[in-house]
Amino acid sequence: MDLHYILQHLLHCNVFNTYARILFVDFNSTFNTIIPDPDTDLCAHPNLSVNDQLPDRQAADSELTSRSLTISTGAPQGCVLSPLLFSLYTNDCTFKNSLCHQPYRQGVKELVVWCNHNNLKLNMLKTVEMIVDFSRNPPALPPLTIIKSTLTTVDSFKFLGTTISQGLKWDNNIGSIAKKTKKRVYFLHQLRKFNLPHELLKQFYLAIIEYVLCTSTV
Numbered sequence: 001m002d003l004h005y006i007l008q009h010l011l012h013c014n015v016f017n018t019y020a021r022i023l024f025v026d027f028n029s030t031f032n033t034i035i036p037d038p039d040t041d042l043c044a045h046p047n048l049s050v051n052d053q054l055p056d057r058q059a060a061d062s063e064l065t066s067r068s069l070t071i072s073t074g075a076p077q078g079c080v081l082s083p084l085l086f087s088l089y090t091n092d093c094t095f096k097n098s099l100c101h102q103p104y105r106q107g108v109k110e111l112v113v114w115c116n117h118n119n120l121k122l123n124m125l126k127t128v129e130m131i132v133d134f135s136r137n138p139p140a141l142p143p144l145t146i147i148k149s150t151l152t153t154v155d156s157f158k159f160l161g162t163t164i165s166q167g168l169k170w171d172n173n174i175g176s177i178a179k180k181t182k183k184r185v186y187f188l189h190q191l192r193k194f195n196l197p198h199e200l201l202k203q204f205y206l207a208i209i210e211y212v213l214c215t216s217t218v
Contacts, residue, residue, distance in 0.1 A: 019133035021104055021144070022164075024157050025111070026126035031082050032074040033119050034089050073119075089118070105144070112146060124149040130157055130166055161215050177212060184209045 027033075093114055115122055129144050129151045144151045156165045156172050163173040188204060 019131060019135070019138065019141075021141075022130045022132065023108065023144070023151075024128050024130070024159060026123040027115075028121040028123045030086060030120070033121065034074055034085065090120075093118075108144065108146060122146065124151075128152050128154045128157060130154055130164070132166060132168060134167075180212045181209060184212065 093111070112122070124147065127146065131138075131141060131153060133139075143153070154166075156163055158164075158176075163176050165172050188201065188209065191201060191204060
């Protein structure tokens with residue numbers, strides 16, 4: 001939806017030298033830094049709060065005899081609710097004004113302040129920027145600096161399984177999907193040589209091949 005908005009804005013905007021700067025943010029140990037807030041409720045349900053889902057937990061190494069340590073920060077590792085909890089935890093990461101009416105750099109500064117306030121640390125090695133510009137002679141834009149680190153500008157970026165290219169074309173994404181699918185189809189052929197039942201081959205296709213085709217598309 002956001003890519004569609006960017007594309008429509010670039011194609012229909014009458015302003016000369018219009019471009020879009022996309023910031024892909026990555027955090028260090030995201031799920032380990034969540035701080036439970038007893039005043040925050042999940043989906044406004046009175047009996048299901050974030051604090052209930054992130055209780056004090058004990059962690060101990062089975063190979064050592066050291067005493068257990070009570071942990072009250074972070075989401076349980078491997079918990080199916082962890083992504084949902086993080087989404088709710090970061091739901092208030094919004095700007096006071098629309099990004100269309102405020103400087104891009106000011107919005108990034110507000111993001112840094114919000115991260116510091118919510119105990120989230122930006123991973124500057126994986127946080128990158130992409131510039132989408134369809135003009136014939138794109139201007140040289142000044143680099144973006146966050147916390148004294150100059151961000152890398154990339155031509156493509158893999159976001160949630162989808163490869164987004166600078167020109168908003170899908171060649172790289174389709175090529176990546178085809179490459180993954182080809183490897184898995186090879187194993188399907190090998191299993192077929194062993195005369196496996198059709199039902200087992202179907203299950204393999206649905207779980208290994210169709211999964212890639214469905215989760216890597218937009």
